[in-house]
Amino acid sequence: MHFGEDRNAYEGAVVPPIFQNSLFTFESWEAIDAAYEDRTNRFIYSRGKNPTVQVAEQKLALLAGAEKAQLFPSGMGAISAAVLHCINAGDHVIAIKNIYGPANNLLGNYLTQKMGITVTYVPGDKLEDFEAAICDNTRLIYLESPSSAVFGLQDLEAVGALARSRNIRTIIDNTWATPIFQSALALGIDMEVHSCSKYIGGHSDIIAGVVMGNAKDIDAIATREYAWIGAKTAPFEAWLILRSLRTLPIRLRQHQESAMKIARFLEAHSKIKLVRYPGLESFPQYALGQKQMSGYTGLMSFQLATEDLEKIKTFFNSLQLFKIGVSWGGHESLIYAPAISYLKELSLEQFTAMGISLGDMRISVGLENADDLTNDLEVALEKIQA
Ligand SMILES: Cc1ncc(COP(=O)(O)O)c(C=O)c1O
Known part of the structure; x- marks a missing residue:
């Protein structure tokens, strides 16, 4: 709440000014x-350091148990910078399958073509798969746990130890759990990246990202990828993040409580085939989640028991409180069907090979009353004719 704020320097203002x-x-x-x-620590030019941005970075680093944090204008900016920091032309990267789509495009498409890197994808649930994928030129293991598409977990302690023993860097996209529910650095991962556009921002009014880790890595990223590529974070965005961080643990507690209620309701419903939510005891990697996370947020997916597109659309379009939209982690509840975007790029066979069906729904449980949200889902499910 108070860390990093020098109120004497701002005339006693209870909220730091926007520089x-x-x-x-x-x-x-x-x-x-x-x-x-001392240019990595001093204010000279705002494409480098800025006092408002610095206060937000200091708070974020404290939450994550990191030595330093570097804010970026988007989660993708943070991911790109962290990856570029770790690799050189021709290096090999191991990434888990089903990482966030644009991060996958960056690694498996853009950097492959531009820098000749190679990528091996592993499911992420078995340490042996990571070990088998390691080559002489492997420099980076890229994780996302839980992954935002299928909620797969990786054993962070085991993968971190394996990577360190082979001199390989590790990055985790920790956006789903946030630093409140998963201390990835303490578990042995080198750097964590977040889209602050989700829970950290939490109000659906910010696009931002952050990379956190040790001072050597973050100073290097600040000097090179941040300042040279020119990915400057706006002071106003950083100020909004400061506002958001003050309520992050409280918001997460509510997201978790409502999401658990809704996940249990969905799991017991006859028109639902399966629910993917790491907080449910029925979740296949529940034990691993309990070991490495201290809580669960509000993003989950479920599969309707029908494959009939008209019935699926009837359900989707009947919701009133769940708004239709692509992001997550904000105050408002959202629904999205992966089929909408995937089927523009993939055949139905490729789509189902990913373990997803036409009736797959992703919901972000927001801060509305949980009983109202459950009722909204119940009414929409009743509209699906048997
Ligand atoms: C898991 C995950 N990581 C990273 C990002 C990228 O963040 P941003 O949209 O802030 O660039 C997203 C955005 O949806 C995401 O879902």
Whole structure:
């Protein structure tokens, strides 16, 4: 709540100001010269460090148990920078299957073509698969646990130890659990990346991202990928994140409580074939989740028991409180059907080979009253004719 805020420096203001300035001025040649000597820590030009951004970064680092954090203008900005920091042309990367789509495009498509990297995909649930995929030139293992598409978990402690023993860097996309529910760095992962556009922002009014890790990595990313590629975080965005962080644990507690209620309701419903939610005892990797996470957030998916597209659309279009949209982690409940976007790129056979069906629904349980949300789902499910 108070960490990183020097209220005496802001006339006692209870909320830090937005430092909306492009540059900082100095008294003398000697003063600016001294600032340049310590440029990773000093305010010189806002494409580098900015005081409002720094307060948000310090709070985020504290939450994650990281030495440092670097904010980015989007989660993808953070992911791209962390990956580029770890690899060179021609390197080999191991990534889990079903990572967030644009991260997959970056690794398996863009960097493959531009930098000649190679990628091996592993399901992520068995350590042997990671071990078998390691080559002489493997430099990075990229994780997402739980993954936002199928909610697969990886054993972070085991993968972290394996990677360290082979001198391979590790990055986890920790957006689903947030630093509140999963301390990935303490479990031995080198760096964690987040889309702050989800729970960390939480109000559906920010696009931002963050990379967190040790000071050496984060200073290198701040100097090179952040400043040279020019991915500057807006002070206003950082200020909104400060606002959001003050309620993050409280919001997460409510997301978790409502999501558990809804997951249990769905699991018991005759028109639902299966529910994917790491907080349910029936979740195949429940024990691993209990070992490495201290809570569960509000994003889950479920499969309707029908494959009839008209019936599926009837359910989808009947919801009133769950709004139709692609993101998650905000105050508002959302629904999305992966078939809408995937079937534009994949055949039905390729789509079902991913373990997803036409009746798959992804919901983000928001902060509305949980009974109202359950009722909304119940009414829409009743509309599906047997
Ligand atoms: C798991 C995950 N990681 C990263 C991102 C990218 O974040 P952003 O949209 O802030 O670039 C998203 C966005 O949906 C996501 O779902």
